[in-house]
Amino acid sequence: MNFRVHVRVVPRAGLLDPQGQAVEHALSALGFAGAKDVRVGKAIELSVEAASKHEAHAQATAMCDKLLANPVTEDFLVEVEG
Amino acid sequence: MKRVAVVRFPGSNCDFDTLNSARRAGADAYFVWHRETDLEQADAVLLPGGFSYGDYLRSGAIARFSPVMAAVQRFAESGGPVLGICNGFQILCEAGLLPGALMRNSRLTFVARPVALRVEQTETPFTSAYRKGDILRMPVAHGEGRFAADQATLARLEADGRVVVRYVGLDGGALPETINGSLGEIAGICNDLGNVVGLMPHPDRAADPAIGNTDGLGFFTSVLQWGGAPAQLRRSTTFTRIQVTPS
Numbered sequence: 087m088n089f090r091v092h093v094r095v096v097p098r099a100g101l102l103d104p105q106g107q108a109v110e111h112a113l114s115a116l117g118f119a120g121a122k123d124v125r126v127g128k129a130i131e132l133s134v135e136a137a138s139k140h141e142a143h144a145q146a147t148a149m150c151d152k153l154l155a156n157p158v159t160e161d162f163l164v165e166v167e168g
Numbered sequence: 169m170k171r172v173a174v175v176r177f178p179g180s181n182c183d184f185d186t187l188n189s190a191r192r193a194g195a196d197a198y199f200v201w202h203r204e205t206d207l208e209q210a211d212a213v214l215l216p217g218g219f220s221y222g223d224y225l226r227s228g229a230i231a232r233f234s235p236v237m238a239a240v241q242r243f244a245e246s247g248g249p250v251l252g253i254c255n256g257f258q259i260l261c262e263a264g265l266l267p268g269a270l271m272r273n274s275r276l277t278f279v280a281r282p283v284a285l286r287v288e289q290t291e292t293p294f295t296s297a298y299r300k301g302d303i304l305r306m307p308v309a310h311g312e313g314r315f316a317a318d319q320a321t322l323a324r325l326e327a328d329g330r331v332v333v334r335y336v337g338l339d340g341g342a343l344p345e346t347i348n349g350s351l352g353e354i355a356g357i358c359n360d361l362g363n364v365v366g367l368m369p370h371p372d373r374a375a376d377p378a379i380g381n382t383d384g385l386g387f388f389t390s391v392l393q394w395g396g397a398p399a400q401l402r403r404s405t406t407f408t409r410i411q412v413t414p415s
Binding site: 097101102104105108128153154156158159 | 225226229233261262267268269271272273274275276314316317318349
């Protein structure tokens with residue numbers, strides 16, 4: 087079966103995220119004073135062939151471990167459609 | 169004459185500076201394309217700066233899966249000297265040949281300017297021509313050079329003398345402001361055996377008398393004089409190891 091997978095990669099909590107800080111300042115300048123703790127990461131979408139939703143999730147997690155996220159600086163979240 | 173391989177990736181742009189620096193030091197230096205799987209009897213391998221694969225995903229993240237990197241990995245694991253400059257350093261971290269990671273500069277700007285480095289470790293194949301405490305001037309040019317590692321890794325690097333070069337002020341004193349936000353103002357490190365070295369600044373851009381600065385040439389002359397003994401044996405006599413008690 088074919089599964090659509092959504093991967094979110096974010097800078098690890100506690101590590102400085104200058105990109106997130108810059109976006110937060112810009113939001114504040116626009117008047118969105120309530121916007122706090124902005125973190126900028128990546129969203130990666132892909133389709134995988136797998137026997138089950140569980141297997142698709144496991145495949146995507148392995149992809150994150152090996153390539154899509156840096157284990158030193160980033161955390162990731164995998165979501166499988168369906 | 170020592171054979172020095174300079175690996176070229178799509179997007180490498182300091183490949184000629186690196187090749188020319190190695191040749192100026194006296195090496196038989198040659199290019200190896202990233203799709204090659206053979207390092208052609210290299211005595212040392214240099215990974216130059218640039219933006220391999222457009223820095224897509226993360227700097228160095230794609231380059232580490234180039235066919236040539238399997239050969240570089242084997243070469244490094246057998247004790248062969250490997251130097252990564254700038255993007256080369258990022259690739260070595262992504263490949264797990266060096267610990268930690270290089271993140272976006274703390275102040276968001278691409279930093280391109282002269283910096284000063286203090287040589288902290290001379291028992292590596294790339295810094296043996298220097299003396300500990302030497303101050304070297306050379307340029308940096310990077311957007312993602314902020315060295316990051318977890319506290320345990322950082323403590324081990326410091327305790328084992330694996331910080332090779334550190335940013336200092338241009339006068340050799342304290343830094344007036346951070347260069348890129350690196351932990352401990354670390355500019356370059358080596359692996360556990362000492363044979364793999366990576367740094368963000370560019371010795372390849374400070375190795376030509378014509379530009380009035382040859383402070384970086386030592387990185388290229390060092391490796392020509394390196395004994396070629398297994399790194400582990402060398403380390404046991406040269407590194408001062410301090411036991412770190414886990415907290």
